[in-house]
Structure formats: C-alpha cells, structure tokens
Amino acid sequence: MKVVVLGAGISGHTCALLLRKKLSKKHQVVVISPNEKWNWIPSNIWVGVGLMTPEDVTFPLKPVYDKMGIEFIQAKAKSIYPEGKGANNKPFVVAESTNKESLGREITVDYDYLVNATGPKLNFAATPGLGPDNGNSLSVCTAEHAHETAKKLNKLIEEMRSGQQKTFVIGTGHGLCTCEGAAFEYVFNLEFQLHQQGVRDKAKIVFITNEAELGDFGVGGLHLKNNGFITPSRVFAESLFVERGVDWITGTHVHQVEPNVIHYESLDGSKSSISFDFAMLLPPFTGAQLKAYDKNDGDITSTLFNPGGFMKVDADYSGKPYEQWNAEDWPKTYQTSFKNIFSIGIAFAPPHQISKPLKSANGTPIAPAPPRTGMPSAIMGRIVASSITDMINGKSDTPTHAASMAEIGAACVASAGANPISGSAVSMTMFPIVHNYNKYPDYGRSLTYTSGEIGLSGHWIKKLLHYAFIYKAKAKPFWWIIPE
Amino acid sequence: MSLIESKNYRAPTATPTTLFLRSFLPWQVLRFIIINIRMTFMILKSHGKKLKTVKK
Ligand SMILES: Cc1cc2nc3c(=O)[nH]c(=O)nc-3n(C[C@H](O)[C@H](O)[C@H](O)COP(=O)(O)OP(=O)(O)OC[C@H]3O[C@@H](n4cnc5c(N)ncnc54)[C@H](O)[C@@H]3O)c2cc1C
Numbered sequence: 001m002k003v004v005v006l007g008a009g010i011s012g013h014t015c016a017l018l019l020r021k022k023l024s025k026k027h028q029v030v031v032i033s034p035n036e037k038w039n040w041i042p043s044n045i046w047v048g049v050g051l052m053t054p055e056d057v058t059f060p061l062k063p064v065y066d067k068m069g070i071e072f073i074q075a076k077a078k079s080i081y082p083e084g085k086g087a088n089n090k091p092f093v094v095a096e097s098t099n100k101e102s103l104g105r106e107i108t109v110d111y112d113y114l115v116n117a118t119g120p121k122l123n124f125a126a127t128p129g130l131g132p133d134n135g136n137s138l139s140v141c142t143a144e145h146a147h148e149t150a151k152k153l154n155k156l157i158e159e160m161r162s163g164q165q166k167t168f169v170i171g172t173g174h175g176l177c178t179c180e181g182a183a184f185e186y187v188f189n190l191e192f193q194l195h196q197q198g199v200r201d202k203a204k205i206v207f208i209t210n211e212a213e214l215g216d217f218g219v220g221g222l223h224l225k226n227n228g229f230i231t232p233s234r235v236f237a238e239s240l241f242v243e244r245g246v247d248w249i250t251g252t253h254v255h256q257v258e259p260n261v262i263h264y265e266s267l268d269g270s271k272s273s274i275s276f277d278f279a280m281l282l283p284p285f286t287g288a289q290l291k292a293y294d295k296n297d298g299d300i301t302s303t304l305f306n307p308g309g310f311m312k313v314d315a316d317y318s319g320k321p322y323e324q325w326n327a328e329d330w331p332k333t334y335q336t337s338f339k340n341i342f343s344i345g346i347a348f349a350p351p352h353q354i355s356k357p358l359k360s361a362n363g364t365p366i367a368p369a370p371p372r373t374g375m376p377s378a379i380m381g382r383i384v385a386s387s388i389t390d391m392i393n394g395k396s397d398t399p400t401h402a403a404s405m406a407e408i409g410a411a412c413v414a415s416a417g418a419n420p421i422s423g424s425a426v427s428m429t430m431f432p433i434v435h436n437y438n439k440y441p442d443y444g445r446s447l448t449y450t451s452g453e454i455g456l457s458g459h460w461i462k463k464l465l466h467y468a469f470i471y472k473a474k475a476k477p478f479w480w481i482i483p484e
Numbered sequence: 485m486s487l488i489e490s491k492n493y494r495a496p497t498a499t500p501t502t503l504f505l506r507s508f509l510p511w512q513v514l515r516f517i518i519i520n521i522r523m524t525f526m527i528l529k530s531h532g533k534k535l536k537t538v539k540k
Contacts, residue, residue: 206487238495249487266486274487333535375530383532396537403532410530411523422507427519429526449526455506457516461523483527 001027001392004093004111006077007288008033008061010041010374011345012117014381014484017475020068022389029069030109034076034098036060038473039143042374043466045185047146048280049193050154051418054143057470064475074099075107077118079291080304082338086295091340113388116311116343117381120285123174129257130173130283136257137173137279140186149280153190156278160199166277169262171208173281175253175360178369180209181217183282184237185415190280191244192417200245206274207241207248208281210366212267212358214238214248218368220355222430223443224452230443236452240416240426249274251358253366254281269361285369287311287347304336310349311336317351325352327406327436333399334384342384342399345377354434374469375410376433378484379403406434409449413462416454425458427451 003023005016008031020029037058046052065072075095084090092110097103122141124131132139132148139145156166170187172180187207194200207214215221215237222233241248251267262281263273287309292300305311313336316329329351334342343349350370357367380403387399409431417423429451435444443450472482498506505511 235496238493239497242490242493242495243498245490247487247490270486272486375527379530379532390537397540398535398538400535400537401532402535403530408530408532409526411526424506427523429522431526431529449529451522453515453519455512455515456509457512457519460512460516461519483531 001112002030002110003027003113003115003388003392004030004032004109005115005117006032006093007117007119007345007347008035008038009117009119009345011119011347011377011381012115013038013473014378015115015117015344015385016070017068017479018382018385019388020070021480022385023392025069027392028071030071030073030111031061031065032073032075032077032093032095032109033061034074036062036074038064040466040470040473041141044140044143044146045182045189045415046418047143048140048149048153048186049189049418050150051193054147057143059470059474064473068475073107073109077288077290079293080114080341081293082304082341083295085293085297112340113392114341115384115388116290116341116347117345118288118290119346121288121309122283123286124283126284127174127254127257130254130281136259137281139283140182140280141282152278153193157194157197157199160202163202165202165204167204167206167275169206169208169274169276169279169281171281172210172252173254173257174284175210175364175366176284176369177210177282178218178285178371179282180211180368181371181373181412181414183207183209183280184217186280187246188240188244188416189418191246192419192423196419205246207246208252208254208262208264208274209248209250210252210368212251212355212366214241214250216355216368218353218355218371219430219433220435220444222428222445222450222452223447224450225447230447233452240454251366253360253364257281265360265362265364267358267360267366285346287349304338304341306349308349311343311347313343313348315349315351317349320352322356327404327432327434327438330404330406330434332402332404333387334380335387335399339398342388344380344384346372348372348380370434372405373410373412375412375484376403376405376408379408382484404434406432406436408432413458413465415459415462418459418463420459420463421456423459424454424456425462426454427458427461
C-alpha cells in the first residue's frame with residue numbers, strides 16, 4: 001500500500017515519521033511538500049527579534065526522509081482525483097514541482113491513503129497593503145519573513161540610539177485572523193529586546209487585535225483558579241500589558257495598511273487610523289486551495305473543501321447558530337467522506353469558531369478563527385497514522401483512533417522575553433481546547449487542568465521545547481519517545 | 485474599541501514579591517518541575533482514544 005502525505009509541517013511530518021515507524025517496509029510512505037526545509041515555526045518569534053537565525057529553526061528534509069525510508073517529493077499539490085480518472089480507478093494527486101532542477105513540472109502521484117496536512121496559506125491579499133512581499137507590514141510566519149523583520153528592527157534600534165522616537169504596532173492584520181498567541185509572543189519579545197538594547201524609552205508599542213478582549217487567544221479566553229478566585233485570562237493579560245507598558249486596541253478589523261498608516265474598524269463601528277514606523281501584522285489563513293475532481297473531470301472541490309479551502313472531515317458543518325454549538329460538532333477521526341482521505345492540523349475545516357463570533361456595528365465580521373496549535377496538530381498526525389496503519393493491516397475498516405479538540409487539551413508556552421536569567425514566558429495548559437459544556441457546565445473547561453503562570457521557568461521550557469522538537473523532527477535516536 | 489493607554493489603565497498589578505519570584509532562581513527551578521509535571525499530565529490526557537475496530 002502507498003500512503004501519501006501532503007505537507008511536511010508539524011502535523012504532516014509527525015504523521016509521516018510515525019507511519020514509517022508503524023508500517024512494515026513493504027508499504028510505501030511518500031511526502032509531497034514544497035519547501036526543501038522543515039521549520040520549527042514557534043521559534044520564528046526569536047528569529048524576528050534577531051536572537052536566532054533562519055538556520056537555527058530550519059533543517060533540510062531530504063536527508064531525514066532518506067534515512068527513514070520515506071520518499072520525498074519537493075512539490076506543491078494542486079489537485080486530488082479521489083476516484084481516479086476515466087478508466088483508471090486508482091486515486092491520485094497532481095502536484096507541481098518546486099525543486100530547482102524540475103521547477104514547474106507536473107507530477108502525478110497515486111495513493112491508497114492520502115493525508116492532507118497542507119497547513120495554512122498566508123492570505124496577505126485579504127487586506128490591501130498587508131504583508132512583507134507586496135505590502136507595507138512585516139511578518140514572522142516564515143523563517144525568511146522573520147529574518148527580514150529582524151533586519152528592519154535592527155535598523156530602527158540604530159535610529160532610536162540616535163534619539164529618534166518610534167512607534168511599533170504588532171497584532172492581527174484582519175478581523176478573521178487566528179494565531180493571536182504568536183502576535184502576543186512577538187509583542188513581548190520585541191518589548192524585551194528594546195529594553196535589552198537600552199532604547200525602550202524611545203518606543204511606543206501598540207498591540208492591535210481582532211480578539212474582543214485581551215487574553216482571548218481565539219479560544220474564548222481561559223478561566224484560571226488562582227488564589228481563591230476563578231479569574232478570566234483577560235485580567236492576567238491586561239495586567240501584563242500594563243506592567244510592560246504596551247498599549248492595546250481590541251476588536252479590530254484592519255481595512256488597509258498604507259506605508260506607515262494602518263486603517264482599521266472597531267467593533268463599535270468606528271473607523272480610525274494609527275501611524276507606525278514598524279508594523280508586524282499576522283495575515284488571516286485560508287486552506288492551501290487544492291482542487292478536487294471526479295472520474296469524469298467534474299469539479300468536486302466543494303465536496304471535499306469548504307469555501308476557505310479547508311478540508312471537510314467528520315465534523316458537523318451544518319452552520320448552527322452560536323447558541324447551539326456543541327462539543328460534538330468537532331471532528332474525531334479526521335476522516336473525510338472518502339474513507340482513504342484524512343486531513344489534519346490547520347488543513348482541516350473546523351465546524352465553527354471557538355471564541356464567540358462578533359460583527360462590528362457596520363456588520364464587518366470580527367471573529368478570531370479557531371487556532372490549531374502545534375500540540376493538537378501533532379496529536380492529529382499521530383492518531384491518523386495509527387488509524388491508517390490499522391486499516392492497512394486489516395485490523396479495521398474504519399479509523400481506530402480519535403482525538404477531538406473538545407476532548408484533548410493543549411500545553412502552550414508563550415515567550416515574553418528570551419534570556420536564560422531575566423527572560424520569561426507564560427506557561428499555559430487548557431483542557432479541553434474547545435469548550436465542552438456537556439462535561440464542564442460552568443466554564444466549558446476543567447479548572448483543575450487549565451492553568452497559566454508567567455515566569456523565568458517558562459522561558460527555560462520554551463527553549464527546551466525548541467531543541468527537543470527539532471531533535472524529534474530530525475528523527476534522531478529514540479525520537480519517538482518525545483511526546484507531541 | 486479605542487486605543488487603551490496602558491499607563492492610564494487600572495489593571496491588577498503584580499506585587500514586588502510576585503515580580504521578584506518570577507525570576508528568583510530557586511523558586512523558578514521548583515516552578516519548572518511543577519509546570520513540567522502539569523504538562524506531562526496534559527500530554528497523558530490528550531493522546532486521544534482508541535475506537536472499536538469495525539470489520540464490514
Ligand atoms: C509565528 C508563529 C508562532 C507560533 N507559535 C506557536 C507556539 O508557540 N506553540 C504552538 O503550539 N503553535 C504555535 N504556532 C502555530 C503552529 O505553528 C501551527 O499550529 C502548526 O504549524 C500547524 O501545523 P500544520 O502541520 O497544520 O501546518 P504547517 O506546520 O504550517 O505545515 C504545513 C505544511 O504544508 C506545506 N504545504 C503548503 N501548501 C502545500 C501544498 N499545496 N502541497 C503540499 N504541501 C503544502 C507547507 O510547506 C508546510 O510544510 C505558531 C504559528 C506562527 C505563525
């Protein structure tokens with residue numbers, strides 16, 4: 001049998017390595033992914049403040065796959081033919097080579113099982129002027145973007161040393177962004193770095209976010225048991241922003257980024273602008289925009305994908321109103337309507353947001369999309385590898401493993417300044433990720449297993465995770481012992 | 485929402501002791517151990533579940 005994994009990011013790479021470990025050698029594992037290198041994305045934050053280089057957070061994939069006996073095709077998947085084509089019943093994927101030697105060449109790869117782990121497409125085009133390539137803002141979403149951001153930061157630090165005042169605006173570049181945690185990390189790493197460089201007094205720092213309140217993180221915030229109180233994460237977040245002198249604007253949709261000016265709309269419907277010297281704004285995400293065709297070349301993209309390009313799996317996509325949302329809406333096995341196609345990580349279509357979706361007084365949607373962070377993405381990779389292995393080995397005709405985001409938790413460490421003695425990070429656990437009011441009627445999450453604290457030890461953990469996950473991704477000895 | 489200026493906003497503030505403990509090495513070593521235990525629990529609770537095998 002042949003299993004093809006699309007995407008070599010956190011979920012796809014985990015899935016491919018585990019498939020190779022679990023399946024006997026007579027079965028083939030193939031990875032199709034456009035980038036030659038693997039990237040530990042969480043550490044891009046440190047690249048973006050100049051503390052790490054792109055080389056510190058990436059490594060070439062081919063030697064790892066060669067060592068493991070996985071075939072690596074450096075290409076970008078374009079379309080899926082889940083029923084084959086014409087007289088040929090074998091399902092296949094069409095991809096376009098991104099390898100220098102065969103750039104642009106069309107490749108056809110057949111499969112018995114397919115895992116779509118293509119992650120997000122960074123949709124800078126959603127907001128005019130957003131992004132580093134054709135726009136006026138910076139990004140830390142890829143190692144290269146983060147490196148460019150660090151160069152601009154260093155230039156500004158030099159100018160501040162000569163006495164100039166600068167305004168830094170960090171946050172989300174659209175009302176439907178996700179990954180607010182990454183913007184949170186960047187703003188505090190930036191603040192810390194300016195402090196370290198002795199120019200903090202020359203900087204005004206503003207956090208602009210689509211979250212209705214600080215500490216929402218796209219998961220509707222957390223409730224934490226603390227000193228005899230049950231306190232919302234908003235209180236802790238606001239406390240940290242005040243302590244570090246970072247101003248904020250919540251509930252925003254950015255309409256346009258002009259050179260040095262951001263135009264945005266707020267939940268109350270008002271429209272304002274803010275000038276900047278340095279803006280790092282995250283883009284909204286769409287899916288990888290794959291197409292799907294039936295046997296007769298008929299377009300069945302809407303059967304497999306939602307309008308955003310995310311792949312529909314075993315979730316409830318009926319589009320219920322917020323009041324009727326339920327933990328049961330969330331997918332469990334990540335199998336699609338084709339029993340040999342699965343989708344994991346950011347690539348799968350969530351049934352709805354986790355935070356309450358809001359609209360501005362003018363009707364503009366301002367609603368954080370649900371984050372699918374590293375830990376759940378990798379767990380999905382693991383359970384799908386286990387299900388496919390059991391199905392290939394004839395143990396079952398249906399998936400044998402499940403991990404609904406309404407039943408699993410996440411551990412998250414958000415860096416707030418990188419230094420082994422004076423740094424800090426917020427260490428959070430939440431259980432489950434998606435509110436499960438059936439199990440936890442009061443807050444939707446367990447107050448025992450949901451926690452958060454800030455301190456130096458969090459930084460040590462974040463640094464340790466950097467080394468541990470790169471070690472694991474390189475498939476070095478006993479890599480599989482390191483949990484997701 | 486309009487811009488909130490942190491210097492004029494009344495949020496709960498950490499006491500000097502809390503701030504000190506956040507980077508006080510012996511305390512942070514202890515927190516390191518506790519957070520790791522907490523995260524290990526989270527990992528153990530979060531590896532999904534096995535479903536019944538179905539042969540058609
Ligand atoms: C700056 C930043 C910081 C973050 N920090 C944290 C953190 O501290 N903790 C945390 O848990 N999470 C963090 N996240 C989120 C985390 O990175 C994601 O949850 C995780 O990467 C999702 O994994 P994935 O496999 O779905 O997608 P990705 O890791 O993005 O992988 C997608 C893969 O698919 C490939 N691909 C794309 N298109 C195609 C195509 N057409 N064909 C084939 N392959 C394709 C890509 O090249 C890539 O290899 C952060 C994210 C950002 C942007």
